[in-house]
Amino acid sequence: MLRRLVPVLLTAVMVALGIAALVVRPAPKGPEQTADYVLVAGVPGLRWDDVDPANTPTLWRMAEQGAIGSLAVRSARQPTCPVDGWQTLGAGNFAAWDETVVGQTCPDPDITVERPDGISANLPDQRATVTYNQERLRWGTMPGALAESVRCTVAVGPGAAVAAARPFGRVDRYAAELPPDPSALLGSCVLGIIDLGTVSGDDPARRADAARRADEALARVLAARPERSLVMVAGVADTDRTSRLHVVVADGPGWGRGWLTSPSTGRDGYLQLVDLAPTALAALGRPAPERLFIGQPAAVVGDRPADLPTAIAAPADADREAGAQQRVAGWFFLLLAGLQCLLAVAVLPLLRRARRDAGRSGPAPVPRRVVGTVEVLLIAAALAIPAALVADIFPWWRGEHAGFYYGLVTAVVLALATAGVRLAPAYQRTLWPLAGVAGLAAVVVGADVVTGARLQLNGVTGYSALEGGRYAGLGAVGLGVFIAAILLSAGWLAQQVRRSWRPAVVVLVGVLGVIVVGSPYLGADAVGAVALTAGVSIAAVISTGGWLTLGRLAWASIAGLAVTVGFAILDLRQPLAQQGSLGRFLTAVGDGTSGLTVHRSGAANLSALAGSPLTVLALVGAVLVWFALLRPWGGLKRLFGIYPAIRAGMAGIVVAALIAGLLGGTALNVAGAAAALTVPMAALAALRVLDHATDRTIPAASSPDEPSAPPGAPDRSAGAVTVAPSGPRVEQSRRAAEEAGTAAQTGPAQPSAGVSAG
Template sequence: MTKPPRLSHRRPFLWALVLGVLVCALPQTATASAADDLSKQVVVGVAGLRWSDVQASPELTALVSEADVASISVKSSTQQTCPLDGWLTISSGTRAWGTIAGESCPELPTPVDGKIPGWQQYVDTQITHSSSAQLGKLGTYGSPCGFGPGAALAVADSLGQVENWKPTFVPADLANCQTAIIDAGIMPLREGRDEARAKLAVLVGQLKAAGARVLLIGVAEEQSGAHRETQVAMRIPAGGEPRWLTSGSTRRPGLIQLADVTATLLSTVSLKDPQDGGVLEVTGDRHTDAAAVIEDRLDTNQRFAQPRKILGLVGISLVLLQLAAIAWHRLRPSRRSRPVLVGALLAQCGFFSAVFLATLTNWWRFPEAGLALYVAVIGISIGLAALSYAALRRNLALGLAIAAYVTLVIDGLLGTPMQVGSMFADGPVIGGRYYGFGNSTFAAFAVATLVLAYAAARRLLAKSRAQAAAAVLAIGGLAIIVEGVPAWGADFGGVIALTPAVLLLSWITWRGSISFRALIGLGLTGFVAVAAFALADYARPAAERSHFGSFVARLLDGDTGDVFARKIRMALGPLHTVGGWIMLLAVVLALVACLAPQKVPSATFRAYVANDPLARPTLLALAVCGFVGMVLNDAGVTVPAIMIGFALPLAVAHLVANGNEIVKDTAP
C-alpha cells in the first residue's frame, strides 16, 4: 500500500544576506500541472461534503481510485462559511465577505431578470471590511455556464449580471458549455444524507460520460456554526495516474483552498492578493488504495482541528504547574523547592519547541488524537526542561533557547513541515497561512534568536568586541534569512521586526553604545535588507510569489490601502476583549522593564542587569523587536505577548537558579 505524503562584522552578515537574496531569486521547481486535457471542465460544488461522506458511499469511494484528491479549506473572510460566502469566494478568487458571523445562513438569491438581487450590497460589504475581493471576476473573465443558485453567484459578472445560467442542470445542457459551474446543493444534516450522496455520485457519472473533467468540491458549511473542517476535493478522472492535488497558495500536497478553483479556471488572469488562489497542480506519489486515502484525509482533519482545542488545556496545565511550584517555594523554600520551581519555568519555555516537535509523533493518527497531542506537547516540554537542567546547570535557561532556535531553523530550511498541524500555525480550518512562519512562530523564533545571540556574544566579549558582534550577526542573520526566504519562512513582518533588533544588539555589542546617527544608519540598513527580500521575491513569476512579492506588486499598482486597513483592523481585534487589554498591560509593563530595568522591584534582576554589560542591550533589542512586531503585524499585541511568555520564564528561571551568585558578584 502506498502511503499518502506527509503532510565579525557587517561583512559576514552582508554575505549571508546576499546568499539569502540569491536563494530567493532561484527558480523554484514546479510540480506537474493538473491542466485539463478533456473537452470540458466542470466544477461541482456541494456545501458540507466531507470525507466521512466519501467513506460512507461506495460510489464516491470508487471515484477516489481514479481521482487526484485533496482536502479543501472553505474558509472565507467571515468566521463561518455559509454557502453564500463560499460561492462569492469562487466568484472573486479571494476570500469574500457574505454573511455576518453568528447569524444564520441566508438563502441563496435567485437571479431576477438576469441579475443577482442585492448584488451591490455584496460589493459594498467587501469595501466596508477592506476586503480586496473583486466580486464577479470569474464571470467577467471566464464566462462559464452556471446551474443552480450558488452557481449564479459564481458566474455573475462585476455588475451582478448573469448569462448562460439555468436554475437546474440536466446533462444535455452541457453540450454548449466548455466550462460549467454546478451547485449540487447542501448535504442534509441527518435524514436524506445517504440519498444525497447517491444522487451526487450519479451526477458525477453523467458528467464523466459527457467527456468532462470534473472537479468535485465541498464549497461551504451546511449551516452557520457548523463544525469547521477541511472538505472533499477530487478531480475526476486524474490527468494521469491518480495523485495529490496542491497549489501555489498552499504548497502542501493534498491541501488546496476554495480560491484555487477560480485561479485554475482563470489561469491567465493575474490574482495579486496573498489570499488569492493558485492554479491546481498534482504532486507526490501515486495513490493506489482508496480506503487508505480516505483514512488519511480523516486523520488530516484531526491534525487541523485539534491543536486550537488543546492549546488552552496545555497552557492552563503549564500555568498551574508554575503556580504550584511558586507557592511551594514561597511558603517552604528549600533545596528541593527551588529546582522544582526552575523546572516548572523551564517547562513553559520548552513548550515553544514542543508545539512544533510534537508533529513528529504523528499524534493525529492515534485513536484519541486530542489526548495524544496533549501528552506529546506536555511530555516534550518537560523533557526539554529536564535535559537543559541536567546538561547546562548554571546556564540552564540557554538550553531552551537553543532548542527553539535549532528546531525552527531546521523546520524553515525544510519548508516548514512542522508548522502544519501545530498549535502555532492557524491551519486551513482557521484560515491562517498554509506555509512559512506565522506570527506566533515568529515571536518564539525572535526570542530564541536574541537570547542565543546574547549568550554567544557574552562568551566572546572579553576576548574581542568585534568577534562578539560578529556572533550576533551570524546567529541573527541566519534567523533573518530563514524567516524571510519565500521558500522557507516567507514572513514579511517578521523580517521587518527582527532585522533592526539584531542590528541594534550587534552594534551596541561592538561599540558599547549607540548614537542617533548610528541609529538612523541601522534603520536604513534594515530597510535595505527588507527591500532586498521583497524585490527578489517580486522578480519571480506572479504565481510563485509570497507575501513579499505580492506586497511589492500592490505597492507599484497603488493598491495597498485595503491591505493596510485590513491589517490594522485585525491588529486591533484583540483589544475588543478583556484578554486583549490584559495582554496590552503585560506588554507595557514588559517594555518598561526592558527600557528602565532599574525600576523593576527585584534586587536580583537589577543586580544582573547592572553586572552584565550585554543584558541591557539584549533587553532593548527584545523591546524593539516586540514593539515593531506589534505595530506592523496583523496579530497586534499578541506578538509581544507571546514573546513575554517565552522570555519572562527564561529570565526568571536563570535568576532563581543563579540568584546567590548574581548578588554575590555585585556585592561591594
C-alpha cells in the same frame, strides 16, 4: 583600522546572506495542456470521510485517476455557509452573501432566481451583495468576477447560479436541475458550474444518502462532459459552525494522479476555495482579472501513494487534526497565560529577598528548596510552547478525548525537557538554564521547519488550515519562540568569547536564524526574516557593551534596510501572481491601491490584539520586566551590566518581535510567544545574579583580553574572576562576606562585584 572595518564587514555579510535566504521560491507550474471546457461541480459539506468505493463509486474512480487534495473553504464570513461558498467561488476572493448572523447551523439558502426567458436567469439580489462586499468588507471583492472573465457561463441549481452570475445578476445559461441528458447544456458554454446538492449533519446514514445522490448526479455529468474538459469536484462550504476541510478532485487533460497544490498554500495536498476560479481560467488559457482574484491557479505534484485508500486517509486525518486543533488551542494558551501570570506574581517576593545581606543582620534568605522549585517552574514555563509543539508528533487527535490526550502528552514531554535542563552537569552556572532552554527551543522549532514544518500545520502551537492564513512554513507562535531562542543563544555564545569577537558570533548565529525563517524552502516568512534581521543587527552592535549610539544605530539600520530593499527588488521582479506580501504592498503603493492593503493589515492587527491570549502574555511580561526586573532590586540591570551580550540579545528580541507582529498582521502574538520563553529565563537569571551579588571576588591579574582566562568567565571588563555558585567555595565567600561586614566597622570595606561564571 580592523576594528573600524568590522561593522562594515558584518553589515555586508548580513545583507548578502539575508538576501540569499529571501530569494522567492519558484511557484509550481500548472499543467501545460489547456482544456476547452471547465466544469466545476460543488457539493457543500462533502468531506473525505464521505467518500468510499461502495457508496460513491463515481467520485472514487475520479479520485483514483485524477488529482486530489484538501479544500479550505475560507470566505469573508465565519462559518462559510453554502451561499457564501458559492459567492466566494464566483468572486475568486473572500466574499459573503450578506451580514446575517449564523447560528449553530447554516440556514437554507434563500436565493431568488428569476427566469425572464427559458434560457438565462437573473439574480435580483446580486447588486445588493456586490455593494455589501465592496463597501462593507475589507477584501475589495467583486462578486461575479469569474463570470466576467469568460464569454459564457452555464449554471445548474440555485447555488451554482450565485457562482455563475455576473456582477449585475445575469446568468447566461441556467437550469434549475440537471436534465436527463445534460450534454447540450454543458457544452453550450466554456464554463459550467453545477450544484450537486448538500451533505450536512452528523448522522452517518443521512450523510451517506446525500453523498450517494450527489455521486449519482456526478455520474451523469461525467457521462455528458464535453471532450477536452476539466472537471473539478469540490466541497465548497461548511454546513454549520464546525469548520472542516473538504473534498477537492480534478480530472482532465494534464490533471493526472497526484496531489493538488497552489502557490497560495505552498503545501502539497492543500487548496483554498479562492484558488478554484483562477484554476478554471488558467485551464481555459484565459488571463485572470488583475487584483480581483486573491487565489492562485492550482498545480499537480507527485508523490501520492499508489493505493487510493492510503492516499485518502491522509486528508481525512488532516481534517480530524484540524478540527481538534481548534478545540484545544484556545484552552492551551489560556492555561499558559494564567500559569505564567501566577508565576510572575510568585517570583516577586523572591526577587525582593534574593540579594543576601553582607552583614550579620537582615532578613532571612529564602530557603534553597523554595528557590530551586521556583527555578524548575520557570524552566518549565519557558519550555511549554516547544514541548507543545513536540507533542504534535503523536496522533492525539484520533482519540475520543483528544484534549485530555494532548494535555497528557504535553505534560510528559515538558517534564522530560525540564529534567534534561535541570539535571545537566552545568546547571549551577548562572546562565546555563537560559542557554539550555534557548538552545533546546531553537533546535525544536528549527528542526521542524527544516523537515517541512509538519508540526506547525494544524498543530496546537502552529497554524490551522481551516483559518486560511498560512499552510506552510513558520507560524506566528513558532516565529516568536524562534526569535527569542536564536537571539538568547547568540547572546550566550557571544558572552563566551573575546569582546571584539562578540558581534561576529551574534551575526553568525543570527544569519542562520534568518535563513531558517526567510528561506522560501523553509520558514517562508519574509516579514519575519526582515524583523529578525533588525533584531540581530541591534544585538550585534551593542553586544560588546555600552549604549546604542548614533553610529551603532546607523550600521544596524543599514543592514536591516539593505536586506529589506534587496528582497523587495527581487520580489517586485516576479510576476504579480507570484509576488510575496512585501512585493504586493509595494505594487499596491505604485498603482494607488495601498489603502486597501493597509486597511486589511490594520484590521488583522486589531483582531489579533483583542482575541488572543498571547496578548496577555506579552503585556504581563512587559509589566514584570518594567516594574520588577528593571527596578534596583530586580536584578536585571545587574545581569545586563555583567553580561552585555545577554542584554544585546534581549534588546534584539524586543525589536524583532514587535516588528514581526506589526508588519505581519499578528499584533502582539509574536511578542507574546517570545515573552513566554524570554521573561521566565530573565527572571531566573536575575534571581541567580542577586543571589551571588555579595560573593567575594579575586582581582583579575591578567589583561581584559587575556585568552587564558577560565572558560565561561563573565565579562572581564568587571575586573574580577568570580566564585563558583555552589559547593565549598560558596561557603568560603559567605564567610568572607561576614568577615568583610565585621571589618567594615574598623576599616574600609572590600569592593564586591561578580557572579558565578556563565
